Amino acid sequence: MAVRISEIFNSFQDYLNNEEELREEIRATVRNLEKSARDILMILQNIHNENNMEENIISQYCATSRELFIDVRKNYAKLAEVVPRDQYYRFYEQWRFVTQKLCFLASLIIYLEIKVLVTKETVAEILGVKNNREDGFHLDLEDYLMGLLQLSAELSRFAINSVTNGDYNRPIEIARFVNDLNAGFRLLNLKNDSLRKRFDGLKYAVKKVEEVVYDLSIRGLKPSPDSITEKGE
């Protein structure tokens, strides 16, 4: 009997040691991902600078960020190797936050480049992970949505700074975009979880951007509709 019990505890010990090793390996890779995310974020912060030309933003900041995403893809590939199949959610907490941040950054780049809401599929492609769980190491839907919510906060800031920099078109585009995003999110049935809390912040982003547009309208600074259409196309 005593032998039996110590057997059980010995195999438990082995299990713990294995798990610790795996976690250590994952932690190292996640740290690299965090570093890339920070670098990309720093580059993209430049969009708030004064005297930014549209071309500048795309050719310079987006292009440089996209280069950094090459490293991100490599690290995700490494994670995909380390994490055993069907155990994604066993270690999920470890890369959850950095994935959310990277989703935000990817969606920001796509927005700056072509002004559309990025799909989950595209984000997964940019990160170098699978879109569907069945295919292997994938992008969790909630992480993607969290990234979009972070995007709305960043864009509301961008709207304000664009006005400061004399770009009156952009806040109007952003207002449209954030509204669409809001409409989309309202289709979801959210549980009382972190996503829900974050979603509650979305309305403040909408409000802020609308205030900017309002300020522009009553002062006659809002560009005529034609010029927006031209610019957009």
Add this chain to the structure above:
Amino acid sequence: MSQTKDDGKNRGHRSKINIDDGKQENVENMHENSLIVQQFQAYAAELDDKHDRFERIVKIGRDINIESKRIIFLLHTIDKKSKQESVLCEANLRLQKVAQHQFKAIAFELKDQDPYLYLKGYRNGLEEYIEAVTFYQYLKYDNMENWLELEKTLTYTFPEKSKTIQILISPFEYILGIADLTGELMRQCINTLALGDRASCYQTCNFVRNIYKGFLGCASVSNREIHRKLSTLKQSLHKIESVCYTIKVRGSEIPKHLLVDVATGEYADSDEGYQAY
């Protein structure tokens, strides 16, 4: 990328007005909007599926929890050797029933899913079930199984998919279940003493001691749950050991039926309510 005249405020409202302005723009507007709407409808479906599945599993987990508690209670009612056989038999039947119904239902929900995502939903039920199973095994065989063997009994085949699904028992849950088991053993030890069965008190004491030893080996793990259980385990062991002490020292002086009061009296303060049994 096409842009419209919409200023972003009250989109729905604006597009209604747009019908008068010109059909062209309205169609464009609708189209673009529907892309996002379509996209989010798909996301909503995926989220709902996940949440609903989780809720269903939580429900089943609760059923398992309740039934396991009842089985443990049933096992505590063994007071005569003659009764033992029939009680153990009934407990075994009920344990199998839980495996056949509730756990099968969970396995059905988990097919083609990542079990770790839903583990939280049935963790409590599983822990209680492990406690019941190991308690039964202790009473019946004076021994217990490894989690792998338990996992084998919780394996289901779904012929329509020709797929075999095993309920995930993470060793963590198993070990935590064993920690809970020691609490039951402590109660059982005092019960048997009340019945005058001294030999099994010593036996239980040894068993719990071995478990405690095993836990100390894993104490390096920085897991809050394990540390919490370990301190409870220590208390239980302490109680059992002092019961054994009382039997040894005063066993011959006091009539059997009073011995239990003496043995447990000293610990009445830290009573967990076992005298109610």
